[in-house]
Amino acid sequence: MTRSTITRTRPRRRALAVAASGASLALVLAACGGGDDGGDGGGGDGDASAAEIDCAPYEEFGDIDGTEVHVYTSIVDPEGATMQASFEPFTECTGVDVDYEASREFEAQLLVRIQAGNLPDVAFLPQPGLLRTIVEDTGTVVPAPDAVAANVDEFFDPALKEYGTVDGTFYAAPMDANVKSYVWYSPTAFADAGYEVPQTWTELMDLTEQMASDIGGPPWCAGVESGDATGWPGTDWVEDMMLRTAGPDVYDQWVDHEIPFNDPQVVAAFDAAGEVLKNPDYVNAGLGGVDSIATTPWTDAGFGLLDGSCYLHRAANFYQTQFPEGTDVSEDGDVFAFYLPTDQTDIKPVEIGGTFAAAFDDRPEVQAFQTYISSADWANAKALATPNGGWVNANKQLDPENLATDFDKLSAEILGDPASVTRFDASDLMPGEVGSGTFWTAIVNWLTGSSTQEVVDQVEDSWPTS
Structure with a gap:
């Protein structure tokens, strides 16, 4: 403090x-x-x-x-x-x-x-x-x-x-x-390896697979530990996927509880995020296995971009302030970020x-x-x-x-x-006991072994009735 x-x-x-x-x-x-x-x-x-x-x-x-x-x-x-x-x-x-x-x-x-x-x-x-x-x-x-x-x-x-x-x-x-809809990377590392910034979600997943093969290990790094607020960076992942898989109208229904938290469309968004976050072939570069995401401080999770142990890190624009003094944040520098791409062709969803x-x-x-x-x-x-x-x-x-x-x-x-x-962060709009409570906890449980269905059911059961 x-x-x-x-x-x-x-x-x-x-x-x-x-x-x-x-x-x-x-x-x-x-x-x-x-x-x-x-x-x-x-x-x-x-x-x-x-x-x-x-x-x-x-x-x-x-x-x-x-x-x-x-x-x-x-x-x-x-x-x-x-x-x-x-x-x-x-x-x-x-x-x-x-x-x-x-x-x-x-x-x-x-x-x-x-x-x-x-x-x-x-x-x-x-x-x-x-x-x-x-x-x-x-x-x-x-x-x-x-x-x-x-x-x-x-x-x-x-x-x-x-x-x-x-x-x-x-x-x-x-x-x-x-x-919040950004993926951080090292332009220098991309140039050295001949990688191009992906323009669609499919291209991003293809690039992830190529990276995992090239380096013989996971390319993504992630962390959700944040003291009493542990879990919130993981909710951002799910929310971005909800915008990309279900669309903004369903996203609004989810926020307002017009559909339940355990609706199949929410399950699909969790599972889309899980393509990266729960895949041991893709995370947690330089930090451990999938469960290490829950104990890695969000402030430090992307530092592997600087030493080459990590190639991709999803985080908001403000993450640039976490890099050490002297880090060159530019399109040709040590680190930069690209828009988290989507396969949607009519809109550009932004959390x-x-x-x-x-x-x-x-x-x-x-x-x-x-x-x-x-x-x-x-x-x-x-x-x-x-x-x-x-x-x-x-x-x-x-x-x-x-x-x-x-x-x-x-x-x-x-x-x-x-x-x-644009849509505002869903967990920030939900009732406090859900958005900054059970949703955060669900992320930790999900990353440490619970299934998607188990955690969305838990959050749904916690939603206030009045």
Whole structure:
């Protein structure tokens, strides 16, 4: 667990009236885009601290200088360092200090804190389903202020606002937008072996078979261990396969429990993921057998791409932040990623994820912080505070030129592709006791010997009846 406080180094109460558009903001922030001393491994050591933002939106909250907002999140370093750097313009502008606390056990510990009455001011929730559970079961989340709703209406797709809404009340603004449908690989290793990036799922499976034959061992590496959240990377696999085998409409029915979790179409998606994850000829490269996936930290699972022990690793765009400092993430570099291909010809299914900022207090400084997080100013400041890449936002006024890497721009391109049919991470939309509970557990059981039918039946039996 890490905890630190962002405090201002000098007062900046003057409204600068910077235009909200990314292009205009980029002119003001340009001097903040570089300068990584590598101290935190994430490159976010104050890169946005000098960003001149428009302070006028925060005047409506009154004199909040000298107050503090406590943020609780699962976003640990190195991503945590860049997140904290992105808050510095807000602190400089308002005088509000941000007490930032991050934990890998966030999902479980947040519920414990709520039950104990030990609430943060703001929590960054990676699961809309968890938001719904907390709202409906505890009533502790406060509705988002009007300023936040106005920002989200102006800058985001309406669907993202819906993910932060429960029973018609808007609670939580979207933050990052993760593209999960990626396969990481080493362009250098591919070039040396003469491999081509596959364009369809069939080609990917053919390539996998060829690799296994060429190297005499499994080409894929994977890991789902994540502390109290162990299992979630495996749910991403199943969800991507659900989009590719059953299609987006059935995916929606699955999320809403209009079909049961043990429907044959869900079984087929598990088994499609199992073509890789439960095949000892294909996994777990350099790490062990199939069951080692359950105990391999997701943060480390793809490192074999760098030493040649692994050739393929499915992970989201943010995985690039896990590689050691100095790793060349580029189309001709040490590592890069390609879109997880599909045999579908009419659509390009894309699984996405994201974080939502929910508040447990409505003090003026908390509302001001929520307003900043939902603004175009923050989206661009966060991009500039992440010079090593690994972060994308769906804010319409995010200037792509502020994104640090070609890979981040690729993610933005995929999100904007007219052929892309995006669906939010299913486990994040399901009721909390399922999405961040029995579904995660099912993945571990599945990887360590249970059959597909056994685990989908277990999850179905756990689905809340009310």
